[in-house]
Amino acid sequence: MRERESETTKRTHPKIRAAPVEDASCALAACGPDFTRLSSCNLPTETGTVQLCVYGEPGGASWVVCISGAVRGRQSVHLRVHDACLTSEVLGSLKCDCALQLRMFQQHIATHGGVLIYTPQEGRGIGLANKVAAYSLQEQGLDTVDANTALGLPEEARDYTRVRAILTDLGVASVVLLTNNPFKLRTLRSLGIQVESAASILPDGLPEQCVGYLRTKAARMGHMLPSSRLHARDAEKAPRLRVPEECVECDDSLSRSGAAETTPLPWGERDEVALLLKTLSHEIERHTRREDTTTSRRRPFVTLTYAQTLDGSIAGPLGASGERLIISGVPSMTMTHALRAIHDAIIVGVGTALADNPQLTVRLTPGRNPLRVVLDGQLRVPVDSKMMRAGVERRTTAAVVTLQRTLCNSAAAMRAAHLRSCRVRVLAVKPDERGKVPLTSALSVLGERLRVRSAMVEGGTEVIASCALERAAHRVVLTLGPKLTHGTRPAFKVLSERAPSLNEAACPLYGVHSFCLGDDVVVSGRGPSFDRLAMQE
């Protein structure tokens, strides 16, 4: 019997147990020198003849590779890393889309050439017996993620080190990865595999029974799936994707063509999100150049970004239950992560840090995490909150901007020392007339002391309001989620002490542009700090 059995499962599902570790096909030793090509042949298939190679180590599981066309020394080879799913591919299960994706990619490489790596990592690496135990828990109402964890198993146990060894053996120079799964993209890149871009792979004719699984993959595992596919009644007859902006991370050309007639392009090159990212990167670069040459102030470029419902509620816990209000869909969340990745810092107020305990990292797209900054006049942020944790990184990953007078208090000074010992930078500024940390002072100190050149302001209500009142934003990117919440969480506080009138406080945006992203609408415009001259130089 497995020793690390989940206590939860024992209590709530006494008959369902995780299988012994040996059963899990993921229980593979680290990829060593014994992992080699064992055999190969030409294989005629329904979709064309492929070169079939089997890789493995003595006594280990087989990694099956199908190659179509010439790939040695080639760039942009179309690659799918497909993990075994016996239930779907052999038994015809309708619970997931694995078999359809596999067949779609086989058809794709018959036309375009490419490499299919079929891995023995059944059940996302937990093995067949455990996957079936997880299915059994799903019959009792758990979703695919909770079922794994209830068994005491990780939600994701796949290891792609062998993919690198296979591609090296095949001499593939770089790949276009066909997946909807950002985890795969991140993992392959972190292994040093040259992934030039990702394209999504969305088969037509999805069975209604797999919609719940897809929905969980999108909501809990960050899969890039357009919302049109996530409604049971639409799944089967869902049209191929029509609009590119429905899938941000991955290009959707495969799904639009259905039968894979077109070549996947680098993600989002043509779409609105890519344009926004490009514009913003350009503006940040111009702003930085101007600040470096013409002023000693060094105030960062500021992008104010947040999501709100149609009636103006922003994200965060609601009421006593602490249930989170989710506003935007996965494509918009992905856009937010891509925006984070092009900024040096991300700023929130201490209220948000305490209420939401956000990570503020880049997880749904590739890219570097920004410096996480909290405006915290009383130094209340816990050192073990997610955004303060430095992890294994050596560079400064988090900073707190507090008030000079707070540091005169000995208890607060000790908290500051504790934060510093955890590699969190503590900076202090003078208070504004309300006794709070002024956003513009925080920006200046971040620019001057930490060389922050661009900052994204994400919330909460007070910081958003300060951004407007202090006219600090160079650009605003607002996501509108098509929901009504009865005004439970108003986005803006009117800081009436400082603004004689609402009209005086309101700052207009210029060059406003909007586009649909999944079910959401994104509105972007230049803010009051935008400097046209800097952009023209």
Ligand SMILES: Nc1nc2c(ncn2[C@@H]2O[C@H](COP(=O)(O)OP(=O)(O)OP(=O)(O)O)[C@@H](O)[C@H]2O)c(=O)[nH]1
């Ligand atoms: N543990 C578990 N594994 C599942 C379940 N349904 C499918 N799988 C496995 O999930 C793996 C495929 O992973 P997915 O998450 O469906 O898709 P992906 O490969 O990560 O992403 P794509 O590249 O977009 O297909 C296969 O190994 C399946 O056996 C489930 O409910 N529980």
